[in-house]
Amino acid sequence: MNKYQKIAWFNLIVIMTTIIITTTAIAIEFRIRGYSTIGLWFIGILALLKFTPFMFKKPESRSGVVCDERDSLIRKRALSFAYTTFWIVFVLLSYLLFIIIGPKNSVPTMTLPLMAFGGALFMKIVCSVAILVQYGRGEKDG
Amino acid sequence: MANNEIKNQVRRLRFENGEMTQQQLADKAGVTRQTIIAIEAGKYSPSLTLAFRIARTFGVSVEQVFQYEKQEP
Numbered sequence: 001m002n003k004y005q006k007i008a009w010f011n012l013i014v015i016m017t018t019i020i021i022t023t024t025a026i027a028i029e030f031r032i033r034g035y036s037t038i039g040l041w042f043i044g045i046l047a048l049l050k051f052t053p054f055m056f057k058k059p060e061s062r063s064g065v066v067c068d069e070r071d072s073l074i075r076k077r078a079l080s081f082a083y084t085t086f087w088i089v090f091v092l093l094s095y096l097l098f099i100i101i102g103p104k105n106s107v108p109t110m111t112l113p114l115m116a117f118g119g120a121l122f123m124k125i126v127c128s129v130a131i132l133v134q135y136g137r138g139e140k141d142g
Numbered sequence: 143m144a145n146n147e148i149k150n151q152v153r154r155l156r157f158e159n160g161e162m163t164q165q166q167l168a169d170k171a172g173v174t175r176q177t178i179i180a181i182e183a184g185k186y187s188p189s190l191t192l193a194f195r196i197a198r199t200f201g202v203s204v205e206q207v208f209q210y211e212k213q214e215p
Contacts (some may be wrong), residue, residue, distance in 0.1 A: 002174055068173040069189055070180060135176070137185060 006056040008128035018045040078130035170199045
């Protein structure tokens, strides 16, 4: 397993853990108090994602090669796929919102920051999965 | 990424060169072992630069390592 695979797994584990813990905390707090404020603080676990550039630096071979042209290509394709998928989902959701709510109604101002935050998480998840899938395809023999 | 029209003799050449391991070839060519595995399996076509580096490692020409086989429709 090379650097990008480890980072992809790390990202997926951190994001999924955050989603599960935050959702559970909000649900429990909501059930007890009727509203939730503390639960949202668990989103702070996502700060761990900022440490990925400092992790997994150890080269897998004696020649010191951490990543090569194939790794860069896989990463570029994954980023491109994640970006394209994000825009498709973003446009579809915008139209869906328009259809559901209607042209004369409005959405809370919190919707935009939530969309930006959710979009960033979505892109990170799709990119990580795309990286793992591409590596999986090339490793069946060996 | 994969190009089935490009065949390669990397595995055969490794064994003809003192049973060179994938890791040894990767170290000499300056890539990871995973890339050598993908090339041997025909799942990744290397850049021209890497193709030359692999050929030079075996001391042969690029054509002796990689062959382009156009499939008739």
